[in-house]
Amino acid sequence: MRLWLYPLLALLLGASAFADPRQEYDAFRAAMNQHAGGPTGMYAIQDATVIAPGKSARLRPGAKPADARWAEDGGKSDAATRLEYRDGRAWLRVPGRERIDLLRAPEQQHALADGLIVRATAYEDSIKAWLYNPTLSQRRFRELSFFPYDASGVVEGKFQRKPVPVGVSHLDSRNHTGLMYWVGDVELPLRGKTYRLRAYNKEKDWNKIEAVLLFVTDRTSNKTSYGGGRVLEAHFAKGQPPAAMRFNLNTLYAFLCAHSDYYNCPIKLTTRLDTALEYGEKYPPLLK
Known part of the structure; x- marks a missing residue:
């Protein structure tokens, strides 16, 4: 059962595309704080x-x-x-x-x-x-913490699509069996090195897929960001993934289970990156 909510950015920011990555970051921070601390946060x-x-x-x-x-x-x-x-x-x-x-x-x-x-x-x-x-x-709740905006976090990745998404069964953060679909691979250039990451989506039909999700940990994990992992999204017209995608690492967000035990998160699908991603959401505030 898929009991966590991804992709999240489209849910928070709506369908509007942000031409300015800094504006996207500002809107992301405001929407994440509302998603965390609102009446149904x-x-x-x-x-x-x-x-x-x-x-x-x-x-x-x-x-x-x-x-x-x-x-x-x-x-x-x-x-x-x-x-x-x-x-x-x-x-x-x-x-x-x-x-x-x-x-x-x-x-x-x-x-x-x-x-x-x-x-x-x-x-x-x-x-x-x-x-x-x-x-x-x-x-x-008071507010979430974020790394300062950094223009170096806006990068273009190359996407190699799988003609038929592959179902990947995994145990999630609540030890339940989850199912995600491996929809392709992304080559992501970061600080002079190119990383190859699996891209996922919760849908198996390309006619319904309009985003790729990258699940990552890095050198900030368990230090200044959530140890279980964070999510990076890139969106496109439904069923039409481009060969080159813009990724704004300033919109990295922690798995939702960082904030509540009521979420199930795909921690077994993360890719470890040998670099410090000082972008996006930091470690979540402690519950009181």
Whole structure:
């Protein structure tokens, strides 16, 4: 099951292309801070659970909103808030209200009366139900740290596409089996040396692929950047990867599991680079 969210830059920055790499970096920093500390940000996650087709989960209430958690739905109480995954719909049933399909709701989320927010994310064989408490990010998050912008981090890589993406099964950061698709290789020039990296995507159909993802560790890992690895993305028109791609290393970001244990990250797919990539996101702040 693919329970982490990549590619992220397109999600954060939208479809707009930034001609100026510095503007892209500034927008990236602002969007990453919002993604981390917003009401449904990484530091606001209170709980999450996976729901298989035909199954449901109920929200187990606590004495305070901060105590609420997802639980397996035994169907014993009609007073509980439930989320059911059936026929491609994520039906949220709140007592006394009309049911809502979260997958078709604005931003796939719904605010509950107690201030908590429920959101659903669809995957091939399941949905992931997220429970957010905005007060958590207010208490736990200040801002992310980034290396200063460096123009030397804007490089052109050569991409060799695989005609048919190759599925790669791997164990992720939560010891679950994940699946990524090896879509080609990138030759990336860095400080006088050219590195060859595998490029991945979560899609296996070239008609749906519009980005390559490089998973890397380097000499900053476990020192000034997250030890598990960081992600570098390059985007293009869907199904039309160019032979030469611009990579902005200033937009390197840490695997999402650096910020929350509720993410599954592909740490076994990283390439170790024998150089210090002092670009992009630094080591994440400690949870409080």
